[in-house]
Amino acid sequence: MxxxxxxxxxxLCLTLLYVAAIWPFVPEILxxxxxxxxxLQVLPLFIAAIGxxxxxxxxxxxxxxxxxxxxxxxxxxxxxxxxxxxxxxxxWAPLAAVAAFLAVGLAIGALNGACTALFGMPSFxxxxxxxxxxxxxxxxxxxxxxxxxxxxxxxxxxxxxxxxGGVLGIPYAAIATAAIAVGVHLMLSRSLFGRWLFAxxxxxxxxxxxxxxxRRVVIATFVLSGLLSAVAAIVYTGRLEAGTPILGxxxxxxxxxxxxxxxxxxxxxSGKVSGVFFGVLFLSVVDNGLQxxxxxxxxxxxxxxxxxxxxxxxxxxxxxxxxxxx
Amino acid sequence: MSLDRRQFxxxxxxxxxxxxxxxxxxxxxxxxxxxxxxxxxSDFWITGNTILKAKAKANGWTTLESISNRxxxxxxxxxxxxxxRKVDGIIFIPTDNNAAIPAIRTANAANVPIVFFxxxxxxxxxxxxxxxxxxxxxxxxxxxxxxxxxKKQGGKYKACVLxxxxxxxxxxxxxxxxxDILDQNKDLVExxxxxxxxWNTDKAFAGLTNALQANPDINxxxxxxxxxxxxxxxxxxxxxxxxxxxxxGHVLFSGFDGDQxxxxxxxxxxxxxxxxxxxxxxxxxxxxxxxxxxxxxxPAQMLIDPGFAISQATLxxxxxxxxxxxxxxxxxx
Numbered sequence: 041m042x043x044x045x046x047x048x049x050x051x052l053c054l055t056l057l058y059v060a061a062i063w064p065f066v067p068e069i070l071x072x073x074x075x076x077x078x079x080l081q082v083l084p085l086f087i088a089a090i091g092x093x094x095x096x097x098x099x100x101x102x103x104x105x106x107x108x109x110x111x112x113x114x115x116x117x118x119x120x121x122x123x124x125x126x127x128x129x130x131x132w133a134p135l136a137a138v139a140a141f142l143a144v145g146l147a148i149g150a151l152n153g154a155c156t157a158l159f160g161m162p163s164f165x166x167x168x169x170x171x172x173x174x175x176x177x178x179x180x181x182x183x184x185x186x187x188x189x190x191x192x193x194x195x196x197x198x199x200x201x202x203x204x205g206g207v208l209g210i211p212y213a214a215i216a217t218a219a220i221a222v223g224v225h226l227m228l229s230r231s232l233f234g235r236w237l238f239a240x241x242x243x244x245x246x247x248x249x250x251x252x253x254x255r256r257v258v259i260a261t262f263v264l265s266g267l268l269s270a271v272a273a274i275v276y277t278g279r280l281e282a283g284t285p286i287l288g289x290x291x292x293x294x295x296x297x298x299x300x301x302x303x304x305x306x307x308x309x310s311g312k313v314s315g316v317f318f319g320v321l322f323l324s325v326v327d328n329g330l331q332x333x334x335x336x337x338x339x340x341x342x343x344x345x346x347x348x349x350x351x352x353x354x355x356x357x358x359x360x361x362x363x364x365x366x
Numbered sequence: 367m368s369l370d371r372r373q374f375x376x377x378x379x380x381x382x383x384x385x386x387x388x389x390x391x392x393x394x395x396x397x398x399x400x401x402x403x404x405x406x407x408s409d410f411w412i413t414g415n416t417i418l419k420a421k422a423k424a425n426g427w428t429t430l431e432s433i434s435n436r437x438x439x440x441x442x443x444x445x446x447x448x449x450x451r452k453v454d455g456i457i458f459i460p461t462d463n464n465a466a467i468p469a470i471r472t473a474n475a476a477n478v479p480i481v482f483f484x485x486x487x488x489x490x491x492x493x494x495x496x497x498x499x500x501x502x503x504x505x506x507x508x509x510x511x512x513x514x515x516x517k518k519q520g521g522k523y524k525a526c527v528l529x530x531x532x533x534x535x536x537x538x539x540x541x542x543x544x545x546d547i548l549d550q551n552k553d554l555v556e557x558x559x560x561x562x563x564x565w566n567t568d569k570a571f572a573g574l575t576n577a578l579q580a581n582p583d584i585n586x587x588x589x590x591x592x593x594x595x596x597x598x599x600x601x602x603x604x605x606x607x608x609x610x611x612x613x614x615g616h617v618l619f620s621g622f623d624g625d626q627x628x629x630x631x632x633x634x635x636x637x638x639x640x641x642x643x644x645x646x647x648x649x650x651x652x653x654x655x656x657x658x659x660x661x662x663x664x665p666a667q668m669l670i671d672p673g674f675a676i677s678q679a680t681l682x683x684x685x686x687x688x689x690x691x692x693x694x695x696x697x698x699x
Contacts, residue, residue, distance in 0.1 A: 068450040077446045179532050179562075190535040193464030193488050276439055282464030282488075286533040290437040327440075331447040334430050 051301055051318040055325050066332040078321075078328050080204075083213045084275040085291065086320045089298040090224050091268030093316050094261045096299055097241045099308025100163035102265045104152060105295055106288035107174040109273035112144040114178050116274070117192035117283020118185040120199055134199040141270045141277075148174060149266020153259030163262075178285035192283040203278025213275045220268065225313040237261065241308030297348035298323050306352065323347070397427040397455065399656070400448040404434050404441060404461040407565045408593030409625035410643065411459070413693055414483070417649045418457060425653065427454075436531075438465040445469040449476040455656045456480040463535045464488045479659045481652045484643070485536055486668065495655040497669050499643040501536050504673035505543025505622060508641035509588055511675045512620045513551050515638055516586065523618065525586040526559040526577045528570060528594055537565070540590045540622060548588075555586060563594060570594045574601045586618040592625040592640070592690070599636070610635035611678060624676070625690035626697065632681050639677045645689040647671055 047053075059069060068074055088105055095102040119126045119140050120133035127133035148170060155166040186192050202212050228234035236257045239247040248254045277283055302319025304311035326347060330340045399422050406412050415431075422429050430451060434441035438461045448456060449472060456473055458480050460466035466482075470492040473480040479495070486496035516523050527544050530537030548555050558581045561573035578584055578601065589598060602608040602617060609616040612635070621628040624642030631637035651669045658665045676684045685691040 068447075071450055074446070074450050077443065081443055183532060183538075190533055190538050191462045191464040193467070279468060280438060280442070280462070280465035281467050282462060284438065284462050284465050284533065286436065286461065286531075287439075290435055290440070328443075328447065331432065331444055332450065334432070334451075 048303070048312070048315060049318070051303070051315070051322050055318065055322045058322075058325060058329065062329045062333065066329065068332055069329055074328065074332075078324055080211065080213070080279075081328070082317075082320050082324045083211070083217045084272040084279075085294060085298060085324065086317055087217055087220055087268050087275070088272040088288075088291075088295045089302070089316050089320050090220060090313060091265035091272075092295050093299045093302075093304045093311045093313070094224070094237065094268075095163070095265045096304045096306060097237050097308060097311045098258050098261050099241050099244070100156060100258060100261070101167065101296075102152060102262060103164065103167040103292065104148060104171040104174065105265060105269045106292045107171045107178065108145050108148045108266050108269040109276065109288035110178040110285050111148065111174045111181070112141040112270040112273040113277045113283040113287040114182045114185070114192055114285050115144050115283075116141040117195060117277060118181070120196050121185075121192050121283070122194040122196065123186065123192070134196050137199060138202075138274060141274050142267060145266040145268070145270025145273070146263055147266070149263040149269075150259065152266065153262030156262065157255040157258040175285070175289070182283070182285045191285070193281060195277070195281055195283070200278050200281055202274055203276075203281070213278075216271065216275070220271065221313050221317065228311075228313070233257070233260070238309055241305075241310070243309075293344070293348065294323055294327075297344070297351065300348060301351040303358075305358070306356075319351075397425075397656075397660075398451070398453045399427050399429050400445075400451075400453040400456045401429050401431045402434070402441065402444060402448065402456060403432070403459045404438075405436050405565075406433065408591055408623065409627070409690070409693070410591070410593070410623045410645070413625070413689060414645055414649070417645060417689075418483075418652075421649050421653055434461065436461045438462045442466070442469045442472070445472045445480075449473065449478060453478060454660070457483050457652055459483050460485055460487065461534065467492065470494045479656055481655055483652055484648060484671075485534075495652075495659075495665055495667060495669065497648045497651045497655075497671065499648065499671040499673050501539035502543035502546070504641040504643065504675070505540045506546055507675045508620050508622060508639050509544045509547040511639040511677055512586070512588070512618055513547055513555065515677075516554060516618055519618075523555040523586040524558045524581055524584050525555050525588065526561060526574065526581070526584045527557055527588045528561045528563055528574065528590055528598075530590040531564040531566075532562060534565070537590055544588045544590075558584060563590070565591070565593065567594065567597045570597045571601060574598065575604070578602075578605045578607070584617065587620070589619070589621050592621045592623040592628040595621055595625075595627040595631060595637075599631070608636065611638060623690070624688045626694035627690070629685065629688055629690045629694045632676065632678055635678065637678075639675055640688075641673060642676050642684075642688050642690075643673050644671050644687060 063069055092102055092105055116137040120137040122128050127136050152167050152170055155161050156163045182192060206212050236252045239252050240254050240257045244254050276287055298319035299316050301322055302315035401418055403411060419429050430453060432444045434444060456478055466487045467490050470480055474493050482494060482496040484497060484499055486498045525548060529541045532538055548557055559577035561577055563570035607615055607617050619637050620639040621637050622641040624640055628640040632640055648671050655665045676688060
């Protein structure tokens with residue numbers, strides 16, 4: 041039982057078994073086009089979940105990830121849209137917009153980190169507040185930049201390519217996601233900052249005594265989380281072909297759930313990029329399967345919620361077993 | 367990987383149990399239609415879904431349903447899933463008019479006709495049909511009728527304008543329609559409060575309560591949807607402002623949608639005007655478009671439901687065209 045609990049590949053096995061179980065009902069799940077769709081769905085969610093993983097690893101939480109996406113989406117879109125965008129028609133517009141996406145993510149991440157680490161505020165409260173504030177701000181900003189008020193469309197093709205375009209058959213989003221995943225994996229496994237992250241998550245007091253700059257580490261994780269949320273927003277906005285103030289409004293549960301299912305501890309001090317990938321893949325496959333089955337929204341929510349609850353309970357059990365010296 | 371065979375078998379059993387879900391019935395009918403809603407947050411959509419299903423059944427068609435819970439990215443993915451299921455047509459109610467364009471492209475690539483029901487996409491070069499209630503126009507004639515009543519009554523008015531989710535184009539159009547008329551009548555009506563409900567009754571309750579506390583003399587109210595009617599009734603009752611037309615302290619009140627609550631409040635004298643979307647007509651337009659496309663004809667891209675305003679004075683004459691009246695009549699035989 042303990043080996044099952046601690047296996048890195050448990051979630052991947054469950055994903056494959058889930059597919060095998062529902063395949064007789066909806067053989068379409070294994071259609072190449074459907075598998076491609078699942079793969080493309082996974083990418084931005086994976087990027088956002090990696091960001092959240094870093095925050096969870098230092099025993100904090102970032103509930104503002106989806107409002108960062110929404111704010112970055114409308115700010116970026118307002119720069120490059122051909123409908124009265126700040127840089128409408130300019131060849132530099134897509135590049136400037138991408139910079140704006142990233143700047144918004146960094147700024148809100150820094151705000152979250154500063155309030156949490158410097159003022160000693162609970163990250164739950166800080167990020168809940170910024171989530172509410174920036175969700176509203178995104179709608180207000182959109183209303184001031186478009187006649188319809190609901191979203192900002194007419195984005196340049198060069199930017200839209202970031203959503204579905206690619207090189208040699210490999211989507212740009214996949215290349216960016218792989219680079220981020222490898223980068224974060226190397227940071228966690230090979231760098232001093234990675235070791236600081238684990239140390240702060242496991243015991244911040246002990247880490248501080250050992251000379252780890254705990255506050256700076258916590259701020260950095262929020263900044264990285266904001267940055268990665270902004271990168272996810274770039275991919276989503278490219279796919280939706282519009283900057284929308286409700287971007288990602290409904291995926292917070294998926295982002296947190298994927299990280300927790302992937303073995304990231306809510307108590308801090310543990311997390312793996314590969315685990316988060318398996319978590320995101322599992323949730324995306326479950327979601328896709330339920331869509332193909334044509335189940336009601338309430339059933340989809342109940343099943344997904346149950347899966348995430350099960351993962352959280354498993355995390356608590358793992359934590360207890362590990363504390364006993366397992 | 368450190369699972370032994372027994373553990374693997376146990377995991378397989380657990381996953382099989384989870385996966386043993388009721389499969390969606392395979393279409394037996396001649397055609398399969400996907401009904402793709404973003405949310406069931408008002409009677410309008412619930413009744414619309416009922417009428418769509420009933421009329422599909424009458425045509426001998428099978429329906430598959432999905433709800434995206436106001437997540438346009440998910441809904442675009444759901445379109446892909448419906449295409450995988452080989453549906454013959456898609457009725458689509460998007461959350462965002464710009465971000466729905468990739469879904470049209472998906473349907474076009476699979477040669478599946480897609481009809482936007484009551485929420486058209488942003489203008490684009492792809493193939494789609496849009497059934498559109500002219501939200502701005504209907505709200506304009508509704509609020510104009512309310513202002514005409516106010517002029518007839520005389521006096522000055524302080525208005526509270528409730529708004530829906532401003533990420534939703536319909537909500538934006540309704541807000542603009544209301545403000546178009548109120549801005550033209552500033553000498554008569556002063557807008558003292560705007561409440562963003564986000565189509566959420568809790569937010570509507572809190573927002574309207576706060577507005578009335580800050581401005582107790584509010585005596586004109588514009589609602590963006592009849593889904594908010596029950597909340598408005600509750601708040602006005604609590605504030606001691608729930609009176610029928612003609613009674614002292616009556617708040618001039620307009621609704622929108624034409625649902626059963628709208629009819630009830632009009633017929634009992636609490637609501638003065640309602641902007642009605644003709645839901646039966648819209649369903650007929652949508653299914654007529656499918657039939658035309660399947661027959662090789664090309665219907666007009668934009669099919670308009672002009673809607674109408676109904677007031678206490680015109681209730682008897684116009685109520686047969688009000689979908690909410692039929693729902694109300696069914697529940698109150």
